[in-house]
Amino acid sequence: MDSIIDNPFLHVGVPETLKCIHPLSAVDQSAPRGYTRWMFIFDFPEVSAETTLSACSCIKRGLDFVFEEYPFLTGRLGPLHHPVKKNLIQLRYNDTARPDGLHWTSYENTSGYDYLELCKAGMDVSRWSIPHFCAAPSFVEMSEWPPAFTLQATFLKSGALVLCFAFHNSVVDEWSISLILARFAMGTRHPEPIPKAFVYRPPDISQYVDHGANEDFDKFPEWAISDSIEVEEAKSDPRPSDLRTRIFKIPTRNAENFWVAMRCYLREAHIPEGVNIIECLSALVWVFITRTEHGYPETQETGMKLFIPVNTRSRLLPPLTASYDGNTISIAEFAHAAVRIHKAKRTIDNGYVRRRLAQLDQLNEPMEAVRVFENETKFGTKLSSLDIGAELEFGIPGAGDGLDGRARWVRKPWVHSRAVNILPRRQGGDFEIQVCLEERQLELVRKLLEKKWFTTKGYTYPSSYRRR
Template structure:
């Protein structure tokens, strides 16, 4: 990649420093019947990527992690003329590399997450390390019999979920319009950044932020030597019925204007189910935490534009005692418990207002070594024990019209992430229609094998889930 001689780290905001220096890899599946059109598809993706990098120059940058300091971001002097080669743009025939299934067979199995290995599907299969110059993103075009799997890897220092979606929508629009880089200008919000400056006021006390634990305490250990990840499918009708029942139970106990979303209720159900699976090794009066990734753009005053390109996420935190979610003498999941959890989740989201966000921006700016921040979050959440980390990806890609030549549809048949068994992680996967419509809801859940067996068994026997795929 082209480089400048001096790193420019000032374009990073306090939001960017919170994110762990990892690649988030998203997979988009398409039917692709005619091998003769592979070259045309790759040419369209390559030109579309150059055009989109021209509109969003941060995507063409390189990032270097610096031990004890903020990462350095080295921009490309002219994204429109970049030479797109590995690892930024790669084409693979994964059948030749040993992938054992056709696209149809993969879909019939429910696209099992265990088959979606980053080493096979991603051009950026390793997370960045200190001193290594890494691209902000990379695309690998994976062909298999009668199918195409598009893998896009995003460096989390530069992209949050909203920025990833903004970039992918622009990529699809550029492919569809056959735009060349010369036809593109830098997009609105693409270069805007919150300043990263040290405040003259005393830094906030880190102990005032329950979502972080800045200490020398050991990191939580995994509950077992093995963890797994599965996709749980919930029908829209089942979740609509649950949401209606929860609203009825909470009527009269909350402000009449309070709103409880389907995601709140689904989160409450999963929170209860996982704590039930773990309850034998937890104390009833221990505190359990449900961390929620909240988009701060429209919650700031003044707000950031929706197309603000970079990270703008803070952690909302719902907390309850274990005994408020589970009881040893309850044989089934109680909707009353789910309602309690859903209510607390909604309260945590509502609490993320301008003042809440500004306090956290001040905290982030006061930390000398940004690498301490994601570590402190993991230490506080204790994901293998009492904590769960939730992200809602419903609106992050299922409806994007990539318009890849030769693909059987303009938008993907499904969206996944590469295999990751990060115990305690909960992701609502991208969904057709986003927050609306009748499509099923898919949740990617990662737990220890024992906890997963208990959760899936209870949710299946209770009629909550329609399918589980590993």
Template sequence: MSALSPLDRLMPRGYIRQMFCFPSTHKKISHILKAGLAGVVADVPYLLAGIVISEDRKHISLGESYQSLEDLYSEQDFSDTIDYAFIKQQHFPPSAFTVPGIIPPDTQPPFPNPAPVFRARLSLVKGGFILCVAIHHCTTDITGFGSLLKIWASHCRTGASTAAGFNPTWLNRKVLHERFNTSYRPIPASIPKLLHVKSPDDLARLPASASQPSDLTTGIFFFPQKTLLALKRTVNQHVISLDAKNWVSSGDILTALLWSAVLTAESESTSDGKDSSTIGFPVNFRSRFNPPLPPDYLGAAFIMTTATALREDLISLSSVASAPTNDEHLDSASISRLANISSIIRASLHSVDEESVRNALLYLEAASEDHPPITLGPRHDGISIVSWADQSICGLDWGDILGTCDAVRLPKLTYRRYPIVLPRVPANTDGDGEGLEVIVSFDRQIFEKFRQNWPIKQLSTLRCYS
């Protein structure tokens, strides 16, 4: 059994959970999924284990296997309740996934102890099926979750006893210990910049449904890839004109736009008198080592970082006064602001290198049991923006019987949730182009302000909301 790494133990003590929508109605759907999952368990045996939390809740570990395949996988029939063609026509609204029982058991609070590492539930609906998969966050991050789904899809596609391309090194959590052996590397004397000690403010930022407004709206916005690429060309022309060595990605630009829209929407209700705003976002560091970690490493391999920009620039970017006449021709002031904010985000991403990650891991490894609670990333102002864009789930081939999924969804949320960029949507036969979907959850008033900001109104389409 592979023990959790110090980084794994800092992950949220809950589940990464996603809903996958498939149009297949083949009678062997359940058989293929279950047989494929048996192959996944053979490759990744700790899926049968549980996450154990000590009585004082200070210590967390990966326990022994105590489950069978029957515990991991369940199914039910919602064909009289959910019509696939109808919810597809509505772009799979979050409210469609709130039917009691659609989420696997034991993956919603209060969690049992031990809490299962993995659960999956198949819901058969009229004209298709929905697969809800949940994995404990203390065993992986979103990239590792995507890798696990690739393993499952490979077994379903080929029927082979081992997933195509699977390598046992993906399971080796000791790799983070081995890279940073403290016998020849000095332990940082003070807490590294990519970590901080938890404060009451950190606890206040955690979602808590009991303290949230009752009129929350969960919405999904679609940003066409062609729009983002056109914006990227325009912004990079400005960036390169200032420094030929610099550039920004379409992901940096989308993060800047979402940051601007969120801050502007909340500015009246959360004005704190600060001249700047600081957001947090995760960075996958698998490729930043030399040699790199396996791209499909299944443990947690992300660290949080922050970016800080002037509130005036962020709010001006979303103001009506600077709104362009169309989505391809921004005025020069807007281009300059967007380029500056995107460059700040890019610089923050670049700052997460092997040295900074090494210092964080060394510190975590050496931290004493009585050390004050540590959390990932420098402190920020509460806004976090997460991207699942590279998870590559929508184009994943699950074989002739299952096919590919049409959409990745979360149920309607019962708490505030800052933007999550969902897995990239490929072009499809219905005529919809490639692009990125973004899900948010705000109280109704903030949601309306968010959707009316020009980065959202001009560059995206509101696909659905609940």
């Protein structure tokens, strides 16, 4: 973004204690202005004043490790005036007086909070409300200066500890989140400070932006506006209250057998692409979603799109450092099967990413990109398959006994748009796929999946639960 963002005379209504500025790039400015939440659920068999205090002390130490490495996460986001561009935001923080950072609470063993019953039901947490389990606001108003990051620890007296991390989308992407969680786990495991992994420097991607470039949205797959025929054939976007979430579970052996069968088929068809197991599972679910919406895609010119996030740090030339903590995700779209998913990811190269950065940089209102993308995803499905935190050994006292301090469950709670999430899994564990669709279609997808490789665990919950 323009250097004018660093002009202190243009900051309006800034909280007086927030003296430091963390720069936000054109990509950050055009990210959806909400939170990405990840929930880690641990066995915590003895919930008492003593064990709770010990666990909270350890969690705070983990936060200290995080804030030392990423001081801007203690900050808040607010509006930024610009003489030309509209609807910009800024991130400000105080590097000398850090907040406590941890919110915690506990719940009795009542309906909806019985850990054993929740485990039996597959731990679908979409029934829980945001205010009860997450410290970040449900609705984000930039004029209220919402936090860049929150962490809430919730103790269920039925025997569980729930950690809910919330990261504002304008500050970090999910690849950055994985680094932050690893740093947090490092802090909870070690009672003494250890050397930092790298020295914090404000992010800068200006070298990759060609300020003279100017392309339209339709040159990029994730912003390609659906033509009138496809929009008319597609169902209208369901209201949040019409959406339901369900978790499908597939045993590891079934998934591996399916992967082998897929690769054998591709070899026999003389298709050399080397697809991985996640691409195969994603393709299976996506094909069934498409069939319940449009029939069999191979017989039609139009169909549902699949939007796939791609970490572009290594796609740029020269590569962007892995420790870069801003947003760099591009979206590969449209897959009829595993090979097309695989190929779509490969299309995101240095040239594509640089063109995309230039296009975002020249927008007078960065949120225009969000509106166009959200309009496009009304007629498609978003996929997330990032393996975040399932193998992290947190070492929180009393939590994760028998699992080497790891969480028993990792969840992405409160999904409220058409989405498929391949949930993080421990090595050797079963695959879990969280699907959010309109209720009628979700039931059709369930029947197709259960005829093939999947079993379903848990219940189907309305998205409206998330705000109660």
